[in-house]
Amino acid sequence: MKAARLYKYDEHIGSKSLELEEVAEPEVTGPFDVVVRIGGAGLCRTDLHIIEGQWAPLVGIQLPYTPGHENAGWVHEVGSAVSNVEVGDAVIVHPLITCGLCRACRAGDDMHCVNAVFPGIDSNGGFAELLKTSARSVIKLPAGVEPEDVAAHADAGLTAYHAVKKASPTLYPGARAVVIGAGGLGHIGIQSLKALTPAEIIVVDRSEEALDSARKLGADQTVKADGRHVDTVLEMTDGAGAEAVIDFVGEGGATADGFAMTRRAGSHYVIGYGENINVPTIEMISTERSFVGNLVGTYNDLAELMTLQAQGKVTLQTHSYPLGAINDAVADLNNGRIPGGRGILIPEGAVA
Amino acid sequence: MKAARLYKYDEHIGSKSLELEEVAEPEVTGPFDVVVRIGGAGLCRTDLHIIEGQWAPLVGIQLPYTPGHENAGWVHEVGSAVSNVEVGDAVIVHPLITCGLCRACRAGDDMHCVNAVFPGIDSNGGFAELLKTSARSVIKLPAGVEPEDVAAHADAGLTAYHAVKKASPTLYPGARAVVIGAGGLGHIGIQSLKALTPAEIIVVDRSEEALDSARKLGADQTVKADGRHVDTVLEMTDGAGAEAVIDFVGEGGATADGFAMTRRAGSHYVIGYGENINVPTIEMISTERSFVGNLVGTYNDLAELMTLQAQGKVTLQTHSYPLGAINDAVADLNNGRIPGGRGILIPEGAVA
Amino acid sequence: MKAARLYKYDEHIGSKSLELEEVAEPEVTGPFDVVVRIGGAGLCRTDLHIIEGQWAPLVGIQLPYTPGHENAGWVHEVGSAVSNVEVGDAVIVHPLITCGLCRACRAGDDMHCVNAVFPGIDSNGGFAELLKTSARSVIKLPAGVEPEDVAAHADAGLTAYHAVKKASPTLYPGARAVVIGAGGLGHIGIQSLKALTPAEIIVVDRSEEALDSARKLGADQTVKADGRHVDTVLEMTDGAGAEAVIDFVGEGGATADGFAMTRRAGSHYVIGYGENINVPTIEMISTERSFVGNLVGTYNDLAELMTLQAQGKVTLQTHSYPLGAINDAVADLNNGRIPGGRGILIPEGAVA
């Protein structure tokens, strides 16, 4: 089969980051294995960081390998004990392969499985015609939902939804949620807030275009990140700040800004990353504010997000490329030329 | 009445920090006012910081005034609308005077009252024979519990109990709670963990004496903070860290140490303060760990703590001084000469 | 002032149930008292039950007195210690006068205050020009919200909202909520479900007109209560039943029907009342289903409902009568002639 493989890390992303080549097809070897024919694979900034080599010290995978961690498609082959999907089913793929037996798995906290594998990060992923995953990772798509349309939910959407779901118990009618960053994750966060909570949604971004889009997706108020934005949000919230600040940026000062916009007893949800949190403990204890880390989401979270997609309550902004054009897609993403910041790679001839 | 008053800030605490003098007695002026005859007033490190002037920029109180924010005693006089206590009742005093009408008060979150007053911090406190507070702040003591024995619960104990109560839903049988600091707050934290949860309690402190005391109060394991303590705690927790790290120190590296001892999906509870939290966001999101701020506690929290005291499940380690010896007490505290780190000032002749 | 007074119980409601007469105006006597000039007072089936004498054995009030337990208006006079409202403010009145000092009040559970008074039920209510209540019971209306338009929220709306809020943590995207009864409370329940949760809403009622109205307010599916309705709901829910059944009827078999429509691990929320729950315990334990009692709601619940009203997410269906026509209103209600089943009594000349 065709696969786009990374042969060497490249700090300065050029025109040919990945090699498109023929590789052996993955095969079912264990009773719970599932091989998925890719219908769409999301390309995001994490892939740029992988190509640049930033993840190398963390995951120690041998090159060459196939990235691609946001996958959807159709079931191609199943192991002997797989009972939840059949060949031909359209599925989205939870990003982790989990053991199902550790305490975290037994509590539904898939992302804390102590034996997890993360295809596309620490093993071969979905920039290819076929992907090997597990019965525990595949979710049948509701009728009318196409793999290409939801692939980016597999990680980006799931992460945004999971963070919003954690914040939702504090978001009563009259409460405010600030969303920092209305890009790839943020626009799903806004729609998830709209679907799950009655909160007033305030969106902060540097781009007028992103703010326009945010308003269409349900933002109640938008604020240009122009240096005065912390004060503006405080004015909008009676000087008190928001019950929840959901930070999809995590760099360029977003962490300090977000904490400054957080109300007493409120939480700053960390999703975007890059900079350090650097806050005096006295400011946390004198106001009882918290920083809450967030990491993808559970299998059931992803199934719920598919329901919202099927109900039309959440839609994705993506731009498609044939798998063969992956290096163009990488270059476009790296140069800020993909609207919405999310490309979808589609193997030639991918159909149900 | 006699009161110990602060006339000027003094960065270098000397032998006469406060002036003991005669001042006018506080009087009931509003329908919900309660004047309490002090039976015991706690002296803690916050009082040293007040004398040193560290709180001056935060609360802008005019000198001279009377510190003392951990108070218990007997009801001396009540306003016309007070129905929950009568003259003569033994009471502990919640540290905040709250409005009872804002959203936070109506949700039971007393410490987030938008109209709160904090006697001893931003108005006259309990280093005196009488203290003016409110019906909403007084809790009748259970039979057999004496004001002198519980005064330090009014802030220190309440803070420790509240943080433990927040952590308790994550502390199932087999989970671990690390307590950093077995001093004034920590020893109440240990007892509260024992009373509220089935968790294994691991206590970290620099002092062997404090660790001895911790074992007597219920610590399952103790760890000397000797530079290897993070590794030791990780070894005790199968390399994974603890579900909850409850940090009563917040300086000298405790924040970084505590975060390093926190398990995936776990939380570091910030109670002690002083240094900054300074952590890469990628470490929070890749493990879904959180930093949770904590601030005193609710009125009901304090009532629950009085129940634990009456049941003998929690006891305080304090050292008493007559109010007239307050400057000795301040000097002893400043020089580390009060065992347990908590003095109790008792006005001469204080009896029920 | 004018007031509509009940002089004697009457099992057979006739044409003159209440006497309209001049009575002394209520006056502020305590520091927290608030007298409200009525802008609208809701009339509901509970008032019929009061007139019929069904509540007499429960509350022991002396006749004559003034019913009316769903009240909104403008602040007319305040006690010396009232700080949250001023004369002239438009307000809705929480149905209970609470003490603010018991454990339930201190936890925000206003409806479980151990010292509560219930004007209109156990003391004089709002079928009059003025009502005496407390600072703890009045909520300022958002700009643009008129007392007449929200009076019925004070009990009916609050009760429906509170039950929905309790159910909401179980209502994820894809979950189903069944609403039994789309009348006075039910139509607010449907709108509250829509505002607070992503659940699919299935509404069951005997009246096609009520089901039409339910669809306009947000019901995803409607089911005529025609004897086959339990089977129909089970078919709609893959044979499994709904995660939450919210029963606003509680008589005529609704309790058994609702339990039969409840999924394993789900709950039947009891709001309407009349019949007995009569269920074999083996059916509860073999499926882990629960029956959850519900009672009005908290002060903060009512404030949140006012926010939803101001945002246009909740509207009330009511029919207005001048206070002088109260006996017509009672007769109309008793004969099923008020659309939506909720009358609003407006004193002549009531203006801000």
Added chain:
Amino acid sequence: MKAARLYKYDEHIGSKSLELEEVAEPEVTGPFDVVVRIGGAGLCRTDLHIIEGQWAPLVGIQLPYTPGHENAGWVHEVGSAVSNVEVGDAVIVHPLITCGLCRACRAGDDMHCVNAVFPGIDSNGGFAELLKTSARSVIKLPAGVEPEDVAAHADAGLTAYHAVKKASPTLYPGARAVVIGAGGLGHIGIQSLKALTPAEIIVVDRSEEALDSARKLGADQTVKADGRHVDTVLEMTDGAGAEAVIDFVGEGGATADGFAMTRRAGSHYVIGYGENINVPTIEMISTERSFVGNLVGTYNDLAELMTLQAQGKVTLQTHSYPLGAINDAVADLNNGRIPGGRGILIPEGAVA
């Protein structure tokens, strides 16, 4: 192997209810199968009901079959994909075989698996030398814990623990938990309450002997069920009742008694079964009380209970019989001759 088989239902349990005979050994056929060599199998009242035929209409199993639903032992053989246990490991067996793939399984709610099998109830159980179960059902025993000592936890203990865990968030210091029935399940419930909560524990039973035992296990107060017991409990709770009533009896009036002992806003937890709940809805709504159904517990619940057992916080009262004497055990249980009401069947020669 030897197995005790049921050939025909017998309403009047006699001296030979089960046939001890040689049957084929169960074998691993699927990748996740686990065959356990029985070290102990609990015998309880449910087994009497099975023999009497009460479960026949519910589960439709073909006779003859082998009962025994509370099992512990050592791993005898494992399927190709089993990674969590090895041959020889001492294990307790969760009573359900679950699919691991449905929404309930993926949320950790094992007892609501839509594909569950219940060995001993709807397939062959553990009154035999070997039992076939699944990797998802076996929990390794902590060092020092023997199968024979914990077998009765597999259903009885798990059920009691799970109900207590559900009640525990409402059980603050000063709250009261009433336990109805201090027998097989009740004595584990009392110990679980002691381990998980600071509540005052009030135990109600008809037997002085059971109450004696309850006091030794941690009951703070005991009440003889003598007809006055509801009043006695109300007197002990200031006339208000308990926050949680945990009913392990469910017949002979326990349901009505328990509800009458439940405080406003409190819950009656239904575990024992037999009679109907029969309560006017007005009593539920006027006090906001609930009836909460309970059903065994999760895999993680059972693992937690094993931790409590290993820590010595929970112990079981059982009486052992050789498997060959199973009909004696059945007769003893049926005639109330097993102290603690729980027999353990041990195959001859069962050792690690």
